Amino acid sequence: MRARGRTVLFVALSIVLGLSASSLARSAAAQNVDEIIKRGKVIVGVNTTTPIFGLVGSDGQPEGYDPDVARLVGKYLGVPVEFVPVTGANRLPFLLTNRVDMVIALFGITPERAQQIWFSMPYATEAATLVAPASRAVKTVDDLAGLRVGVPRGAMQDLILTPQAAAKKINLMRFDDEATALQALISGQIDVVGTGLLVNRTLNRNDPGKNYEVKIVLRPLHFGIGVRRGQIDLLQWLNTFVYTIKNNGELDAISRKWRQLPLEALPVF
């Protein structure tokens, strides 16, 4: 009986600690532009496991399309950027629990996600795709029957394939991040990987001879900068920021540097 009492006490304590931790975190996060400037730094969540959009560079700092956009945010706010690595699965909780001011982490804009957070206007264009070696005969999602398809957990490819996986006999395997899923493809642990339009270039550089190619484009995507709901001040600033770097050539330079492609026309909303 005493042991049970102790257990109950332990659970109660954990909950209390968890709640107080979340209220502490609340006071640490900036809720608007003034607070960010007053604090003297902007805290940005970036994904560091995705070739092109975000990796860790040789100097240990995040590098890629998204970190470069984050650095421009810092430049125009006039404060240094503090990077926080996030994954596809935890970027939204990180934002909601006030660990970051914003998320710039190949965050595809969807109405489901917009129930939880707000998106800035698109700053990048991409697509959810399926990539496999050239020798793998895959043309439609139906051809995936019996194949091991690896996706980053919670990414768009996961959300699109999950509802049809059972019926189409797809062996859907969810990895914590994209880097592990890509490595699993190279190791032969999966047959097809869910990724973006340009990642096959990186794959072919690291694992030559297989001739990885985009087999299926599941859907086109645009990425937005995610902020907590209700942060109208920060959102308005970010939209102005995106408008500016789209038109002054800075975003085009980032696109050419990381995607080797000029910036396409991006939709606005």
Add this chain to the structure above:
Amino acid sequence: MDYVFQFGVVWRDIDTLLLGAWLTMRLSALAMVFGLIVGVAGALARTSRYRALRAVGHAYVEAIRNTPFLVQVLLVYLGLPSIGIRLKPDHAALLAMVINLGAYTTEIVRAGIKAVPPGQIQAGIALGLSRWQLFRFVVCLPALRAVFPALGGQFILVMLASSVVSVISAEELTAVADTIVARNFRSFEVYLIVTGLYLAMCLAFQAAFAAVHRALFARWGA
């Protein structure tokens, strides 16, 4: 920004969570059984009179106990295919857990073997016990009895550590929780339920350990 708890959407996924918990329990139980076997073998190697066996045991323990479990998991799943060994995620996870637990168990069981007084072994020899009887009744069981609480603690730790095998797409409890969170974003609710499930599994395993202890050592008056 006050958080509004919504457990309703999470209960819809309780089946998936329970399936994940079931895989965690299966992986952990199998890892405990095989880890104990590896551990006893390792402890015998480390206390062997042959120097080469002692060296192998020592190298195994040091290599595993001084490297992160996550790296061991990735090595088994992503590294072994380079030499032609392709394991499914669940099997790779189990193998990594056994290798990891085996190293810690080796040290725990070795401590137990060291705690057996030499006079007890000499008494066994004097009574004319066979080598197997000597090992089983005079060395192994007393050694396990001496270190039983430490073993139980290590077994619980491997169950909790199993949460990292989600990286290689093994669908254990933490992995399915992450998947659900990625879909409904109710992280606080989901992880609170998952915490409760881990706690319940720990208590269940502890009850099982107590039952095993009674079955093995009851007649010793313990």
